[in-house]
Amino acid sequence: MAYRVGSHWFAGPVHVDFNLTNRCNLACRHCHASSGEPLLAELGTADVMRIVDSLYHLGVLSIAFAGGEPLVRPDIAEILRYAAALPGMSVSVITNGLSLTPALRAKLAPIKNNLTINVSIEGSTAENFGRLRQSPSGSAAAPALFFERIKQSIRALVADGFTVSTNMTITRQSLKDVVATHRLAVVELGASALVAIKFFPGGYGSSLAHILEPPVPAWLDVFAELTRYKLAGDLPGLQVSVPAAWEFYLPLIAADLDIVAAEQAWGYVGTARASSNGPRDIGDAAGFADLCIDSDGKVYPSVLLAGEPDALAGDLRRDTLASIWRHSTVLNGLRRLTVSDIEGACQFCALKDLCGGGSRARAFALTRRLSGPDATCPLIAQPGNAGARDEARQNTPPRIPAVRRSWTVGVGRHAIRVLRLDRGCEVRTRGHVWHCPEGTAVALEAAAEADGTSDLTLALRHETAGNGLCPDRVGKILAGAAAVAGTEASARP
Numbered sequence: 442m443a444y445r446v447g448s449h450w451f452a453g454p455v456h457v458d459f460n461l462t463n464r465c466n467l468a469c470r471h472c473h474a475s476s477g478e479p480l481l482a483e484l485g486t487a488d489v490m491r492i493v494d495s496l497y498h499l500g501v502l503s504i505a506f507a508g509g510e511p512l513v514r515p516d517i518a519e520i521l522r523y524a525a526a527l528p529g530m531s532v533s534v535i536t537n538g539l540s541l542t543p544a545l546r547a548k549l550a551p552i553k554n555n556l557t558i559n560v561s562i563e564g565s566t567a568e569n570f571g572r573l574r575q576s577p578s579g580s581a582a583a584p585a586l587f588f589e590r591i592k593q594s595i596r597a598l599v600a601d602g603f604t605v606s607t608n609m610t611i612t613r614q615s616l617k618d619v620v621a622t623h624r625l626a627v628v629e630l631g632a633s634a635l636v637a638i639k640f641f642p643g644g645y646g647s648s649l650a651h652i653l654e655p656p657v658p659a660w661l662d663v664f665a666e667l668t669r670y671k672l673a674g675d676l677p678g679l680q681v682s683v684p685a686a687w688e689f690y691l692p693l694i695a696a697d698l699d700i701v702a703a704e705q706a707w708g709y710v711g712t713a714r715a716s717s718n719g720p721r722d723i724g725d726a727a728g729f730a731d732l733c734i735d736s737d738g739k740v741y742p743s744v745l746l747a748g749e750p751d752a753l754a755g756d757l758r759r760d761t762l763a764s765i766w767r768h769s770t771v772l773n774g775l776r777r778l779t780v781s782d783i784e785g786a787c788q789f790c791a792l793k794d795l796c797g798g799g800s801r802a803r804a805f806a807l808t809r810r811l812s813g814p815d816a817t818c819p820l821i822a823q824p825g826n827a828g829a830r831d832e833a834r835q836n837t838p839p840r841i842p843a844v845r846r847s848w849t850v851g852v853g854r855h856a857i858r859v860l861r862l863d864r865g866c867e868v869r870t871r872g873h874v875w876h877c878p879e880g881t882a883v884a885l886e887a888a889a890e891a892d893g894t895s896d897l898t899l900a901l902r903h904e905t906a907g908n909g910l911c912p913d914r915v916g917k918i919l920a921g922a923a924a925v926a927g928t929e930a931s932a933r934p
């Protein structure tokens with residue numbers, strides 16, 4: 442019998458944030474990555490490609506390249522082209538948009554159907570943009586010039602047929618600017634999305650949290666108002682990124698809005714509620730489905746923990762990714778954590794099944810402990826119970842299966858990825874991960890029967906129907922499904 446993830450752990454991460462350099466041509470006041478100067482020994486082109494290969498082999502479905510400013514790397518087009526050529530890999534690059542020259546656009550044109558360029562626009566006006574983004578030289582005129590250049594870059598990308606998404610950071614000062622920024626980015630400039638990222642108190646932002654963090658009552662009001670627009674079908678392409686699920690669910694509850702309808706309208710489901718989380722009750726995917734690789738090859742549970750020595754999971758200059766993923770003390774510690782291990786009152790909270798203990802990265806930023814309370818949440822200011830289960834946790838290490846072989850079929854940005862494990866297999870599609878101890882065929886059948894309507898899922902169903910499957914046929918099944926869907930399968934040892 443095949444089942445969704447829960448009874449054991451992902452054989453590899455599902456999404457990876459990959460910082461390509463810490464160098465940056467802007468000086469943003471809020472930068473959680475503390476960017477500016479490069480890290481001491483940053484990865485070269487061949488190292489990056491080797492790591493991208495290992496991500497593919499471990500079944501990663503999406504990579505977001507960022508930094509620092511990734512476009513200051515002279516080999517950026519080479520790296521993006523390499524990653525985008527992997528079948529079914531969803532690839533994005535997050536950029537401040539200042540280096541999107543015609544020459545770079547031309548180099549990226551061949552992969553435009555498999556690349557999302559995410560430009561940080563940060564506001565509807567040069568003034569709002571300049572509250573966060575400044576020139577390293579401190580020039581007062583620079584933000585206005587940059588803002589114009591970024592808008593021109595977005596227009597040019599859209600005209601060339603790229604998929605362009607945009608980002609803005611939601612701070613106390615920009616709470617009321619979301620609708621206007623959406624109008625500028627999506628309606629006027631033609632971007633397909635605006636991702637509104639709620640401020641995170643890390644890096645340079647940590648010392649400005651008292652100025653930039655949106656106050657909870659204001660956040661509750663603004664997010665409820667935005668949700669009403671979304672429920673009415675307005676603000677197409679507006680997405681939200683919050684450090685913790687309570688920041689999504691609490692405003693809905695306070696305003697008596699329908700949670701499931703809001704999830705559908707935003708396309709967001711908290712990790713603790715997602716089926717792929719299975720019995721795990723922690724609502725943060727860091728180290729479980731998500732991982733971050735920093736520009737010096739160091740590995741962290743999530744991008745919001747990058748650069749934190751106490752959250753260091755491993756170093757790709759010394760170890761393989763597969764080994765770090767399976768054996769890292771930091772990652773396994775996070776995987777063993779349950780809501781009742783979190784200091785404070787999370788375990789008694791009525792929202793715990795929706796939220797799953799808040800953001801582990803913000804808890805770390807505020808307390809320096811991954812099991813600390815996410816004290817931005819208004820519901821948890823209660824006495825702690827840390828450490829009660831430390832011993833039990835150490836005695837029950839999670840079992841992370843090793844990947845022996847992997848296959849992928851990609852249709853555009855959709856993929857079915859099959860990982861042959863020590864025992865059985867893991868089949869990944871967008872939105873679902875299936876484990877099957879009996880073997881690949883049963884999991885493939887389950888994946889084919891999953892609620893999917895893509896050409897590929899239909900084709901896979903066609904290929905698996907009544908074929909008397911055995912695991913050795915997986916490559917043929919995928920190749921056949923790919924042919925039916927009009928695409929290609931690839932097998933990578």
Ligand SMILES: C[S@@+](CC[C@H](N)C(=O)[O-])C[C@H]1O[C@@H](n2cnc3c(N)ncnc32)[C@H](O)[C@@H]1O
Pocket residue numbers: 465471472473474507508509510511535536537560561563608609610638639640641642643646
């Ligand atoms: C760290 S930047 C790196 C990529 C690139 N240099 C850029 O400017 O987009 C990635 C995104 O994180 C956002 N960001 C930076 N610091 C943040 C913070 N403290 N909280 C939330 N978002 C932040 C940025 O505004 C940007 O959209």
